[in-house]
Amino acid sequence: MTSEPVRPVPRKRVLFDVDGTLIDAVDNQRRVWETWAGQYGLDPEEVYRVALRTRPMETFAQVAPDHDPQACLAALHALEDEDVRSGVYGAFAGAAELLAALPRDSWALVTSNYERRVRGRFARTGLPVPPVVVDAAAVTEGKPSPVPYLLAAERLAVRPEDCLVVEDAPSGVLAGLRAGMVVWGVNGSVAAPGVHRHFASLGEAAAEIAAFAGAEVEVGRG
Structure with missing residues (x-):
């Protein structure tokens, strides 16, 4: 067998x-985007609403179409790196x-x-x-x-x-x-x-x- x-x-x-x-990290993400929006004179609530459902480059295209997207991304990355160093989560x-x-x-x-x-x-x-x-x-x-x-x-x-x-x-x-x-x-x-x-x-x-x-x-x- x-x-x-x-x-x-x-x-x-x-x-x-x-x-x-x-x-x-929800509160951290909100603070980062609100700070970023303030740097560009944008409505932080509207920016965060868009950021929740799109990737960063898509967010920039919607909320800051007149700005250089690479500069926008560099500013966002700097804020996120600082959050990793000093944020509370x-x-x-x-x-x-x-x-x-x-x-x-x-x-x-x-x-x-x-x-x-x-x-x-x-x-x-x-x-x-x-x-x-x-x-x-x-x-x-x-x-x-x-x-x-x-x-x-x-x-x-x-x-x-x-x-x-x-x-x-x-x-x-x-x-x-x-x-x-x-x-x-x-x-x-x-x-x-x-x-x-x-x-x-x-x-x-x-x-x-x-x-x-x-x-x-x-x-x-x-």
């Missing part, structure tokens, strides 16, 4: 967004325990920010940084394009369908869905369109995120 060949169990990986998912409840419980090769960060800022914020909040970080400089198309998440799966050497995307923003959710991945939403009272599951907080989702990657974690819900 011949035995059936043993098929390997697909490796599961978790791809985390950063701002709004692991790091609570923290990790969401459950983030530290969850990331510490995950094997280092089982997760990645996929962010619209830049890796140096992510590393600065993680250092200040005590969060570990995984080997794979896909940032704004790594891709030519940002979220909601699937390109950032597909690149993360490629770097982790796994199939997109074996990845779990953890996101807080509709554009990131859409990026994960377009990549053909499982997408869970966190940190919001209302689920983003299309998410497979939604949790009011990261802490509430932590145990199940860990289980997806074959790990265990115990955290307080928050």
Whole structure:
């Protein structure tokens, strides 16, 4: 009698967004954009409203079409770098325990920010940084394009369908869905369109995120 060949169990990986998912930086982002708007004599509320749903260069085209977009970007980057050095922010409840419980090769960060800022914020909040970080400089198309998440799966050497995307923003959710991945939403009272599951907080989702990657974690819900 011949035995059936043993098929390997697909490796599961978790791809985390950063701002709004692991790091609570909403107030920081608002202050940065308000300061930037003040430098250009623009309405800070209108600028922030546009910035929430577009990438920086698209924001500049809408709110400051008469200004050099590269100069606008340089001013924004200077403010964001200063925020990393001196801003007050923290990790969401459950983030530290969850990331510490995950094997280092089982997760990645996929962010619209830049890796140096992510590393600065993680250092200040005590969060570990995984080997794979896909940032704004790594891709030519940002979220909601699937390109950032597909690149993360490629770097982790796994199939997109074996990845779990953890996101807080509709554009990131859409990026994960377009990549053909499982997408869970966190940190919001209302689920983003299309998410497979939604949790009011990261802490509430932590145990199940860990289980997806074959790990265990115990955290307080928050």
